[in-house]
Amino acid sequence: MTSSDDSPTDTKAHLTATNLEYAIPTTTKSWFRTPHLLQLNICVGIVLISSTTMGFDGSMMNGLQSLDTWFTYFGSPDATWLGLMNAVMPLGVIVLSIPAGWLSDAIGRRYTMMCGIVVLVAAAAMQAASHNIATFIVARFFVGAGIELSCVPAPVLITEIAYPTHRGKATSLFQTCFFLGAIASSWCTFGTFNMTNSTWSWRIPSALQAFFPIVQFMGLWFVPESPRWLIGKGRHEEARAFLLKYYAGGDESNPIVDHEYREISSRIEAEQAAAGMGWSSLWQTTADRKRLAITAFTAFISQWAGNGIITYYLSLVLESVGIKDSFTKTLINGILQIFNYIVAICGALLVDRVGRRRLWIFSAIGMLVTYSIFTACSAVFAETENHTVAMVVIVFIFLYYFCYDIAVTPLTFAYPAEILPFHARQKGMAVCNLCNGLALMFNSFVNPIALEAIAWKYYIVYIVLLFFITIIVYLFYAETKGYTLEEIADVFEGPAIVAGRFRRPSSLRHEHPIDVKEVPVSMIEDISN
Numbered sequence: 001m002t003s004s005d006d007s008p009t010d011t012k013a014h015l016t017a018t019n020l021e022y023a024i025p026t027t028t029k030s031w032f033r034t035p036h037l038l039q040l041n042i043c044v045g046i047v048l049i050s051s052t053t054m055g056f057d058g059s060m061m062n063g064l065q066s067l068d069t070w071f072t073y074f075g076s077p078d079a080t081w082l083g084l085m086n087a088v089m090p091l092g093v094i095v096l097s098i099p100a101g102w103l104s105d106a107i108g109r110r111y112t113m114m115c116g117i118v119v120l121v122a123a124a125a126m127q128a129a130s131h132n133i134a135t136f137i138v139a140r141f142f143v144g145a146g147i148e149l150s151c152v153p154a155p156v157l158i159t160e161i162a163y164p165t166h167r168g169k170a171t172s173l174f175q176t177c178f179f180l181g182a183i184a185s186s187w188c189t190f191g192t193f194n195m196t197n198s199t200w201s202w203r204i205p206s207a208l209q210a211f212f213p214i215v216q217f218m219g220l221w222f223v224p225e226s227p228r229w230l231i232g233k234g235r236h237e238e239a240r241a242f243l244l245k246y247y248a249g250g251d252e253s254n255p256i257v258d259h260e261y262r263e264i265s266s267r268i269e270a271e272q273a274a275a276g277m278g279w280s281s282l283w284q285t286t287a288d289r290k291r292l293a294i295t296a297f298t299a300f301i302s303q304w305a306g307n308g309i310i311t312y313y314l315s316l317v318l319e320s321v322g323i324k325d326s327f328t329k330t331l332i333n334g335i336l337q338i339f340n341y342i343v344a345i346c347g348a349l350l351v352d353r354v355g356r357r358r359l360w361i362f363s364a365i366g367m368l369v370t371y372s373i374f375t376a377c378s379a380v381f382a383e384t385e386n387h388t389v390a391m392v393v394i395v396f397i398f399l400y401y402f403c404y405d406i407a408v409t410p411l412t413f414a415y416p417a418e419i420l421p422f423h424a425r426q427k428g429m430a431v432c433n434l435c436n437g438l439a440l441m442f443n444s445f446v447n448p449i450a451l452e453a454i455a456w457k458y459y460i461v462y463i464v465l466l467f468f469i470t471i472i473v474y475l476f477y478a479e480t481k482g483y484t485l486e487e488i489a490d491v492f493e494g495p496a497i498v499a500g501r502f503r504r505p506s507s508l509r510h511e512h513p514i515d516v517k518e519v520p521v522s523m524i525e526d527i528s529n
Helices: 035-048 050-064 068-073 079-107 109-128 133-151 153-161 164-192 200-220 227-232 236-247 255-275 286-304 307-320 326-350 356-384 387-405 414-419 422-476 485-493
Strands: 014-019 022-026
Touching: 035 050, 035 153, 035 164, 035 200, 035 236, 050 079, 050 133, 050 164, 050 200, 050 307, 050 326, 068 200, 079 109, 079 133, 079 153, 079 422, 109 133, 109 153, 109 200, 133 153, 133 200, 133 422, 153 164, 153 227, 153 414, 153 422, 164 200, 164 326, 164 414, 227 236, 227 255, 236 255, 255 422, 255 485, 286 307, 286 414, 286 422, 286 485, 307 326, 307 356, 307 387, 307 422, 326 387, 356 387, 356 414, 356 422, 414 422, 414 485
Parallel strands: none
Antiparallel strands: 014 022
């Protein structure tokens, strides 16, 4: 999950510090050769599976629309029915978004995820067994509800249990698993499209939507609860036991245990005393409102950056440039999902090296440029039907997704989960998922109708949105690289962050190694890059 210099397990390790408060551990041992960190990261990996369900669903619906058997079985649905089939899933997301946030704070992140998995597995079975369009649509609603219950707590749990120097990469990897599910689904539909005389060509992909959730459900029994949630519930001994086991490998003398425990406890107690734990804590102060606005805007970016057309309606996009056979469409979809996954992982691994803000800016500008060219080429093809232009359109679909996946995919949930303080984190993530669901529902219903009515001209709407996204990202998205979760609150509550100008106070660099025992503050967050 990280390079070897991220695993401070040896108490004889030396630290190189940019100032007295922020120390960077160095060690010769990698996390995967350190038992307690390996165990913790396996737990993180189990939680990451939640995101595969959304990716599987999006790619599955794309694939089903390319299957003649699915179209024929459901009476060749027109653009309105296609929009309804896709829009009802995010409706389930919207309905469960606020209850999911409340439930996660009430019974814990882990048990809320388990509830979601039960709903999702039942919905997948109903979807696969559908004998009419009404049953299929109802099943789609419960698929959305199950996804929401399992996905709202997941990035929060990852953020709150990940080892501090692993947190940025671990949380950013969450949404990249969207494409792991998309890959499985796209190649599944590619493998079944030849079953032209059987409804199993679409029932098999529908049933397999339950595979990843079932695997995750079994693994969640071994995943610990968030120490921050435990402290928030007054279960301090359990929280400290978590820190001792997973952060220090049982070493009572490791200073990270006491430091993390004190920092988390003091911050949560201060937040509870100042803001309480109600929903109004999301907007009580200027800093709270700023964080909430960025959280909501980030959710809308993830759906209104132009990707909504391609993710759920790639089949229609390809048909608009003359690619109409099922084999080619499902093959392009499968290759695109593998490409997306590779780029998204690269983006997740860059968040601590390049920084969140730089990735956001690069992504926004890149999407604006590539989507504009993609639109122009689509317009040219509509006039000329030139095969070469069609190939250029496909190339720019991939280039656009490179720019999207390098930042938007890894940071859509990771960035809000980082900037929200504990008292508002789960509620804020529920709002993030609510906004994501609203944007997705709009896309799912409106996009096919608009594409059918005005074709490529509809892409211009997203070019305008991308222009405004670029401006907002540049002006208001602050850098969070190098801070603990508790310290990030100071970024928003301290000096101005407009155009990312917030910086730590400068101090003298220590050019000699400092023994770990001498450092009064944590062995946390690699800020050397």
